[in-house]
Amino acid sequence: MSKVEMLYREALNRAIDEAMSSDSNVVILGEDVGLYGGSYRVSEGLVAKYGEDRVIDTPIAELSIVGNAVGMAIGGLRPIAEIMTANFALLAFDQIINHMAKYRYMSAGKITLPVVVRFPQGVSRQLAAQHSESYEQMLSAVPGVRVLAVSSVNYAYHALKRAIFSDDPIIFIEHELLYNKKGIVDFDEEIDIFKANIVKEGSDITIVSYLKMVDDVIKAVPEIEQKLNKSCEVIDLQTLNPIDFETIKKSVEKTGRVVIVEEDHYTGGYGSQIASFLAEKLFYTLDAPILRIAGEDTPIPYNRKLELASIPTPESIANRVTQWGESNGL
């Protein structure tokens, strides 16, 4: 029982299910979370088990979904608000930033906000510019909310369960292409959800990434290692706010070389925060310029070829890192 193979979406479902059965204050609300089972089947089967009072189908009104969740949390519930995709979450930013993130501070700690706002983001397959974007850079810049970027199945289960029982609001970012990813959940594992995960150890290059890009990096690593004859350490950030600088620091002190891979647009992308930390705090340990591999500064195209050209792929990651390594003394 302790280790079970399951899909990413099944791990999320399991976490919500266990939280709902252990605490009657846990509720989930969002578009199609009830009868339809969630757009990505994350809440499948929950309405039959816990009823419509706790698994609530809402109108297509994102601001009200999060607004209701905030009200429920103030009243003592532990709501999970599901938003269909990151682009739609923009409508709820007023509730997220002005209300959810601020009440604990403005009430001098008298009000707690145990809310989880979940949504998938990123480039899927031809969903075009208005359904493919990433907003982790904006949300992790908001004091008062914690931001998690969930890439591994094991982390999906543990992090969601912990997030539901956290008294502070948490933005829980998923990726559209990860819902059917297979992985092993270790139920007995005690993990700190605010720590990065070293997916692969290595000694010469540190590659920092998160969400789906972690999988693409892992695919690119064999080619990089073969061409440069060096070994790569791959770090999955998992938590974007707070950032686990300690894990990055340990790795960079060893390797002296850092590559940051993100699907998000290059300008103002989340990776620039990591790059700034490296330049500020770890300048004297760097043995090469930092390499940032990110999406193009363009709306995500609908055309499949252009869509793939606008974001990092395993091939482009391997090429860029190899070129960078060769021109910087590797």
Place this chain on the structure above:
Amino acid sequence: MAYEIVMPQLSDSMNEGKLISWKVKAGDSVKSGDVIAEVESDKAIMEVQTFKDGIVQELKISEGDTAPVGSVIAVIEDNSTATVEKAEVKKPKTEPKPKEIKTVKESIKKEPEISQDIVEKRRDIKIEIEGMASPRAKALAGQYGIDIVTLQKEGRLPKPTHTQDIKEFIYKRYFTPKALKVVRDYELDYDAFALNHKYRYDEVMRYIEDNDIAMPKPLSTMQKAVIDTVTKAQQKPVYHIYDFIDATLLQEYSSEDKSITVWLLKIFAQAMMDIEQFRSRLLKESIQIYPNASISLAMANGEALYMPVFRDINLKSSDEIAKELAYMKQKLKEGRVSADDLRGSTFGISNLGMTGIERFDAMINADDSGIAATGAIKNGKIAVTLTIDHRLINGWQGAVFMQRLKELAKNEDIFKG
């Protein structure tokens, strides 16, 4: 037209090959069929030929380097009119290419609008200044009082300088070339030395002896292949059968030209023809049964252990087998055993009789169904230990096989052919 020579795949399991030596150099003209290099696979050293006439334009890797199968190792200009003078000859690169110099000014001149092109260039701004080095390299240089600016002016450090360059410099500064070779061989870190003078060979050797440091010796491709094979053999579900075969006829018919091994091959081949499981090979979803008896035979040459395959032994006379055996021994001595020589067997023999060993057991070779270990003649008998893969051959079939060997050893007809 440039014709590329790639690292050949010399065996099924070969992923990379080591270039032992080049037989040509850049600028040489070659003819189709000429040997241009020697390559070591996981099993043997083989020659690489060119299949076109032309002039060697470039050798891509150096002797001792390892390259993946399919990667280009040499380029030949196959224009029949090309001459040595005309052909542009490239040597394997030894020096780093000069870096392109791009300044901000250059990349944004003329274009008033911020085009995607400029954004792209801004991401890769390259500047070269005196003393250009990575922060980490600078910190290390400062620690050891190394003046990067002067050394770069003198061309003794590359631009930009990285940590590895400074480390190399420290090694060269504090160790004589002979001492440095030892430092490299033993993979010593310079931190272990006080670095207050230039270390000589005997000082480094004394350090090694005083601290009892072992020399790391990388495994040869051959050793790796042997380790791989025996490790796989260890995982096979095997059982053993122990018995003796009569040695009277074996001794009687063996001579200078026809060793006991020749007759053993013949006896085993006949037994294999009688029991088909010994001619079989296990695949993922099926078993392959071969029509003829091909046997791998353990042969050693110094450090190297080979299991060359003697094919279709059941169809061959003892004269032919003896000839093949002698030829293989010669190949072994000259290091010419090819990957092809190591393929196609279903059963193996390891004979240590000549060393006087009475009884032992052997590890199954590669995909064979089993192996026989044969010892020295004692009291007119030879001890035979069968090590058999139970997935292919059950205990009953194994026992029948042993019984058959015993009969055949006494059957004079075998020794007539």
